[in-house]
Amino acid sequence: MAVKEKKIGFAKRLPSSAVFSIASTVGALLFTSFILWMAGAQPGLTFEKILAGAFGDSVKIANGLVVWVPLSLTAGALIITFTAGLWNLGIEGQIMLGAIAATGTLRVLQNSLLSPVLIILFACLMGMVGGALWAALTGILRLFGGVSEIFAGVGLNFVATALSLWLIFDPWKRPGVGSMSGTEPFDERLWLATIPGYRLSLWSLVLVVVVFIGLFILLKKTRFGIQIKAIGKNLEAARLMGIQTRKQMMAAMLLCGGLAGLAGALQVVAVYHRLIPSISSGYGFLAMLVAMLANNNLMLALLVAYLFAILNIGGIQLPIVLHLDSTLSGVLQTALVLFFLIMNGVKQHLTERKERNRHAE
Amino acid sequence: MQSDVLVGLAGVIASAAPIVIAAIGETLTEKSGMLNLSVNGIILLSAMGGFAVSYRTDNLAAGYLAGILIGALIGLILAFCTLTLYQSQVAVGLVLAFLCRDLSYFLGNGFMGLTAPVMHSATLPFLSELPVLGSLFFDQTVMTYLSLLCIPTALVWINHTRYGLVLRSVGERPEAAFARGIDVKKVRYLYTIVGSALVGLAGPIYTLGLKPGWKGSMTGLDGIGWIVLAITIFGGWNSFRVALGAYLFELLRWLGLVYQAQWSGVPSQVLQVAPFPLMILTLVFVNMKNSEWFESLISLLPPPLYRFFSLKGKRNKAAPSSLGIPFRNV
Amino acid sequence: MEIEIRNIHKSFGAVHANAGISLTVHAGEILGVLGENGAGKTTLMKILAGLQPCDAGEIYVDGKLVHFQSADSALALGIGMLSQDPLDFPMLTIFDNLYLGRKKGFFIQKNSFRKEVEKVEDLLAFHFKLSELVGTLSIGERQQLEILRLLVYGSELIILDEPTTGISTQQKKQLFDLLKRLAELGKTVIFVTHKLAEVNELCRRTIVLRQGKLVGDVALPCGSASLIQAMFGKAVDLQDPLDVSRSEEQFEVRHLVIKDAHFFSNPVNLSVRKGEILGLAGMEGSGQKAFLRTLAGLEKPLDGAFFDEGDALRWGSTHSFTKRGVYFMPAARMEEGLIQGMTVQEHFILSQPAEEIMIDRERSCRISETRIKEFSIHGSSSSNAEELSGGNQQRLLIAMLPERARLLLLENPTRGLDIESTNWIWEKLHERCKKGASILFASPDMEELLRFSNRILVFFAGKISEPFFSRDLNSEKLGALIGGEGWR
Known part of the structure; x- marks a missing residue:
């Protein structure tokens, strides 16, 4: 059967992916406006307030970056497991365990003679170990217990929450009585240096850059990276190629948990300087949305994480200025991902129809 | 003392009602081969939406209806994205779970701390005077009766009607079902929407009955949807065992509350999450029962015990074979 | 009616x-x-x-x-x-x-x-x-x-x-x-x-x-x-395969019992010489697939042992098989062989044996370019596997088999190729044999089996025959054996 060359008319040409991206953004904005209208608020004014809340002054801009640090670190971590085809929903718990391990380390070492720099470094390291071990639990349940990583992860998140509550209210409680405000803050010499007048630490920013360069090398330049990509795309074919699928999937979980743990440890040493009840602040789930929207692309993840961080910071003052709940940013963020999925489906549908038409001709 | 226990147990049956209904809804959806991971979000959103509508209209029934419609709508979105646009069931389900949660907190902000009508128990004449059984089963709310009714209805529907057979065949082997003239997509759409609607009914049962009022993230409903999903697996996609799982779960929770006094040092938040490790262990156990080595281990037991634990040849305990796997018509 | x-x-x-x-x-x-x-x-x-x-x-x-x-x-x-x-x-x-x-x-x-x-x-x-x-x-x-x-x-x-x-x-x-x-x-x-x-x-x-x-x-x-x-169509004309009667035996299978979804096989004893080509004949689903996968270390046998120059290979991890140069190629191209969404070059990287952590992009690029040329794959290093046509996908699968392979286990290596490409693929495989590699391949095509193998194992409903020398067979005899006739 000869394939005839046919000119494809202009009407049949597919719009470029930019059009679909714009369409999904517009869809999400319209949806959020509708929700705002339902809540009796003015969409235009609300979006304006969010922008003002995010960029109003230099402190707010810096605060956006403070959120960006753990969010991008966690999104980067999740990209490893997503690449390996694992839905690591236990990421929240892994952040918390990182924070818990870091706090524990600081508590043990705070009165020692070691230099503060070393103590902070060690706390971060232990945070990574804590997160990795928590992820290992999910990995073992998935690979050897046959429990979906989704359920194992979600369940362990709740356990991690309980663990941190118990620590705050019992063994690590403040002198006197435990409270929701967290453990006793650490001595200031154990704080990661911030820019004077801001909550932002330059070291954290540097760390994000270093981690992402490392991730880029890991995923694009190493055999491990390409092997987990193969596992994520076709587990059976990867196995038939002789890749040790279990070992590599476990490694992906450990790496992800380690990075999430680092993000948690940073929240302790650089932002809160103590353990608070929900120290992960939902960044784990938010990072999952970031990774989905960025389609597992590292560079895009950094950008999307920044966008989401802005929305989070911008949403904080909504309750004060407009009497709206700050979860509006969450609505907009999830709507963006939902519309991205929908437009992705529409695009695939159109592409397939074009293919079919071409075959029919 | 004995009446205390009876009141407690009746409370267990009442508080398990939303879980029973939601888990049976999810069972129906999963029987068709569709995985709906948005349960947690649907329950929160319908709990808020049902409360809000009931508050605005001052009508209890309208609130429950709103819950059902919210659930059905989310089910429709999930079905459209996965069955028509072929997006991943896991991805869409999770995004919807988060979207619904955030929506419920955002839209529910204006309804915090208000009071709406609350469903009271409707004592059944004569039946409620039966000893023990009367106070356990027949002095409950309409929704609890509904949950009790759901169990045999779903069981009969799935196993003894022609429509149930069609449902099972689609979940087991869609390509074979298609060859028998069944519109697989239509069946999956239908049961995703119906199942989600049942999940949506669970929300108002909390906010208009069991735990009246909407308190934002303090309502304490976040996480219940994941328990529902786990109970569906625990129950082996059989409505009777699913309900049993729900009652067992609420019983344990009640016992935890009863004995909480003795562990006064432990903050209540810790006890509240006890169900989750339990959920994981249960799933490990359920999966273990499917493995070959477990089968060979229990074959050493005396026959009656072996028959009790063994899964060999028990069709109702296995997951629908095509669960989560997309199907495309030729 | x-x-x-x-x-x-x-x-x-x-x-x-x-x-x-x-x-x-x-x-x-x-x-x-x-x-x-x-x-x-x-x-x-x-x-x-x-x-x-x-x-x-x-x-x-x-x-x-x-x-x-x-x-x-x-x-x-x-x-x-x-x-x-x-x-x-x-x-x-x-x-x-x-x-x-x-x-x-x-x-x-x-x-x-x-x-x-x-x-x-x-x-x-x-x-x-x-x-x-x-x-x-x-x-x-x-x-x-x-x-x-x-x-x-x-x-x-x-x-x-x-x-x-x-x-x-x-x-x-x-x-x-x-x-x-x-x-x-x-x-x-x-x-x-x-x-x-x-x-x-x-x-x-x-x-x-x-x-x-x-x-x-x-x-x-x-x-x-x-x-x-x-x-x-026409009567099958036979070609002489490589003469391997004097080359040494390098692989040996002893008392191997394989399991398939429906049956267990009879025990198989077999030794494979350097440069020898063994054909596996039989209807699809008669056990050839399980046989090849068992020898590749992907599935465990019920019984028996597999020796490489006297050393027993242990089932459990495929790594110990690939280390010895035992490589497998599945028949289902897009389902099991190639990975949708990964480029041709990435497939070469995945399939090349290497212990180092980092990918040598330059080297893999070179390998990829040479192989694409050598196997005349219509496509570039950066095209995704699913963008290639069926025949090119098949050539890619063959090209992915590493140079150092000593035993090639191939499920239907010329599936979907025309006669000319089939002959050409076999030329390539013969070159491997001359370098000392042995080949076991399954094929539904009798002509291919008779032309290219030294010996043929026939599979029929889980039964595995003693190897026949293909020069002792013709298409009539082989067809009868595949259909379950003429078995002793």
Whole structure:
């Protein structure tokens, strides 16, 4: 059967992916406006307030970056497991365990003679170990217990929450009585240096850059990276190629948990300087949305994480200025991902129809 | 003392009602081969939406209806994205779970701390005077009766009607079902929407009955949807065992509350999450029962015990074979 | 019922599976449909049973033009098909499996339907325990169940596609008795096979398909020679493979018992010489796949050992096999062999043995470019695997086998390639052999097996033969062996 060359008319040409991206953004904005209208608020004014809340002054801009640090670190971590085809929903718990391990380390070492720099470094390291071990639990349940990583992860998140509550209210409680405000803050010499007048630490920013360069090398330049990509795309074919699928999937979980743990440890040493009840602040789930929207692309993840961080910071003052709940940013963020999925489906549908038409001709 | 226990147990049956209904809804959806991971979000959103509508209209029934419609709508979105646009069931389900949660907190902000009508128990004449059984089963709310009714209805529907057979065949082997003239997509759409609607009914049962009022993230409903999903697996996609799982779960929770006094040092938040490790262990156990080595281990037991634990040849305990796997018509 | 089909056409991409087939089948007839793998038999039958639409052509039932939307609508007109892999429900009970397809009623009518089934069962002289699960039945029983179902729903024409694969001799006899009984009852039977003896035993008339065309309509019984001539076209001309009689033995299999989904094999003892090519012949699903995968370390055998120059290889991790240079290539290209969404170059990186952590992009790029050129793959290093055409995907799979491989285990290495590309691939494989590699390959193509292998193992329903020297075989003998005849 000869394939005839046919000119494809202009009407049949597919719009470029930019059009679909714009369409999904517009869809999400319209949806959020509708929700705002339902809540009796003015969409235009609300979006304006969010922008003002995010960029109003230099402190707010810096605060956006403070959120960006753990969010991008966690999104980067999740990209490893997503690449390996694992839905690591236990990421929240892994952040918390990182924070818990870091706090524990600081508590043990705070009165020692070691230099503060070393103590902070060690706390971060232990945070990574804590997160990795928590992820290992999910990995073992998935690979050897046959429990979906989704359920194992979600369940362990709740356990991690309980663990941190118990620590705050019992063994690590403040002198006197435990409270929701967290453990006793650490001595200031154990704080990661911030820019004077801001909550932002330059070291954290540097760390994000270093981690992402490392991730880029890991995923694009190493055999491990390409092997987990193969596992994520076709587990059976990867196995038939002789890749040790279990070992590599476990490694992906450990790496992800380690990075999430680092993000948690940073929240302790650089932002809160103590353990608070929900120290992960939902960044784990938010990072999952970031990774989905960025389609597992590292560079895009950094950008999307920044966008989401802005929305989070911008949403904080909504309750004060407009009497709206700050979860509006969450609505907009999830709507963006939902519309991205929908437009992705529409695009695939159109592409397939074009293919079919071409075959029919 | 004995009446205390009876009141407690009746409370267990009442508080398990939303879980029973939601888990049976999810069972129906999963029987068709569709995985709906948005349960947690649907329950929160319908709990808020049902409360809000009931508050605005001052009508209890309208609130429950709103819950059902919210659930059905989310089910429709999930079905459209996965069955028509072929997006991943896991991805869409999770995004919807988060979207619904955030929506419920955002839209529910204006309804915090208000009071709406609350469903009271409707004592059944004569039946409620039966000893023990009367106070356990027949002095409950309409929704609890509904949950009790759901169990045999779903069981009969799935196993003894022609429509149930069609449902099972689609979940087991869609390509074979298609060859028998069944519109697989239509069946999956239908049961995703119906199942989600049942999940949506669970929300108002909390906010208009069991735990009246909407308190934002303090309502304490976040996480219940994941328990529902786990109970569906625990129950082996059989409505009777699913309900049993729900009652067992609420019983344990009640016992935890009863004995909480003795562990006064432990903050209540810790006890509240006890169900989750339990959920994981249960799933490990359920999966273990499917493995070959477990089968060979229990074959050493005396026959009656072996028959009790063994899964060999028990069709109702296995997951629908095509669960989560997309199907495309030729 | 009389069925007439006129000028049926069906193409899959560039392959013309049915090229203008016309045929009439009469009531009460058992019609044989002969042809080798890929001749277009299954495609034609699926069109006739409504499982697949055709590109062009007409179907007449009792003189009336009909159109099928699905198998269901074909069955409503009395045409039912028993697929090679029965389209039933292993996890449902036999009763439910039979009941599914009824269009009326709310509750399942247990008793009245049971009576209906029993009536047909009496006619056929076998009975099922309706409360059992379908999955507990053997393949042979599941075929009987499908036939029962088709008859319960009023089927007048029953199509059977290669029904004798994977069933025992006794079950086969039962099946044949059943089919003859059906013909006596006035039903029409179409029996698709590639086994000559079966057609001779069962049918009075057979058609022969080759490369999508109807090339023969023969009254039976008749001599095998003319049928073989029709099935394969010209007589097969043989070429001498490499002489390996003096090269040393490098791999040895002792008392290996493999397990497949349906059976355990007999123990196999085998030694493979350097540069030797061993062909695995047999119908698909006769155990070749499990045999190759077991030797590749991907599946555990029930018993036995595998030695590489005297060292036993241990099952558990494929790593210890690839380290020794034992490599495997699956038949299902996009499902098991290649990875959708990954580039050609990435496939080369994945398949090259290397211990280092980092990827040497330059080297892998070089390897990729040379291999693409060497194996004339139409595509570039950066094209995704799924963008290549079927033939190029197959060449990519072959090209991915590492240079240092000492034992190549290939499932159908020339699937979907034309004669010219096939010869060319074999030239490449011969080069490997000259360097000392041994090859085990499975193929449904007898000509390929006879031409390129030194020795041939025949698989039949889980039985594995002693190796035959291919110079002692010809297509007639091999065809008989594949069909289960001439076994000692």
